Amino acid sequence: MSRTLTIQGREFSEVDIQTIRHLINDNPAWHRTRLSKELCARWDWRTEKGLLKDMACRSMLRKLEQKGMVTLPVARHSGNRQRRIPDVPHDCKPIETTLRKIRPIQLIPVSGRGDIDDLFHCLMDRYHYLGCKGYVGEHMKYMAFDRNSRPVACLLFGSAAWKTAPRDRFIGWDRSARRRNLHMTTNNTRFLILPWIRIPHLASHILGSCLRRLSRDWTAKYGHDICLVETFVDRSRFAGTCYQAANWQKIGQSKGRSRQDRHHRLQVPIKDIYVYPLTSNYKKQLCTQP
Known part of the structure; x- marks a missing residue:
């Protein structure tokens, strides 16, 4: 080499x-x-x-x-990626109401193994089209419950993409700065509103609540803050409405390649790329050199 x-x-x-x-x-x-x-x-x-x-x-x-x-x-x-997904009993009774009637929404960070972690993985595996069997590296999991302690949503934040041209242009960093500061970004890799929930504006409300505490929770868990969140929305399935309503910025599209595609052979759906800055000086933070 x-x-x-x-x-x-x-x-x-x-x-x-x-x-x-x-x-x-x-x-x-x-x-x-x-x-x-x-x-x-x-x-x-x-x-x-x-x-x-x-x-x-x-x-x-x-x-x-x-x-x-x-x-x-x-x-x-086989490791965490092949963890056995628990079958946790849960109520699937439809909830169709207004956001005001189920507030306040309680957002709970999920850490370690336990009942809430089992429920998180059960719901994600059963109802999210990508599933959720494991993850590597720094991550945060959240579950959202309504005022009656009924689960309504699950969120997962994990490793940001190593490189993606629209985001890298948006930030303005070079390879050296990206390598040094990528850990200050995260990717909202999963966001699930449970399929029996029909509540207008719930998704954007939960996103907003989560982003207001995400950097603080990340610092408590990993000892460093984050200043930018990204997500990739599959255009063949979703319009990205909740991200737009929560004031995320659409900055471009993916090229239809998987992050695991080392030989440029895999074709995956084109995705819209959204970002949400968590600080006012995020570009300065992310472009800082040693």
Whole structure:
């Protein structure tokens, strides 16, 4: 390898790749988690809170293996992506009313395993067209309940796209700034209003409530704030009305390629790209160089 690779927002040289290979060869009993933690410690690859970036490192290792550059130990288990989706009983009785009659909406961050987390994954898997079996890296999950404690919506925020031309032009950053500051953005990867809910303006109301607290919750969980949110709306399914009503900005369209399409062969629906700045000086924050 004559040049550096950028994976998970980090540059890797030939020396780094050789380090990984030597660790694997010299420690055949190590599993992937042990390997990733050792690499994070050696490289001092940590979150803003000082925690090892173990999940990001494991994702990086899988990508290197997909490129044929390393051979990893056999996975001991299938991981979070293949988690068993719980079947949680829930009331599907139609709710058709006005927003005023079900307020206040309670927005609850979902963390760790437990009853609310099980309900979140059950509803997402059953009623969101993309499902929700797992995620890698920093993320936030929310569930929204009405004044009678009935679930009405689920939201998931995860890793922003590594690069997308309309967003990158909108921000005005170069590759170096994007690599350094991408962690200050997030992608609203899932937004589900439960199918038996018929309440005008509910979706935009929930989006607005969530965005007002998102950066604060992110900082509490990960030790750094975020200043821009993005989302990709499948034009073949949705018009993006709730994002427009919540004052998101439509900045362009995707090219109809998957983020996993390394060989330019996969065709996926074209999506409208929306962004929502969380701070007034977000461009300065995102374009800052070291």
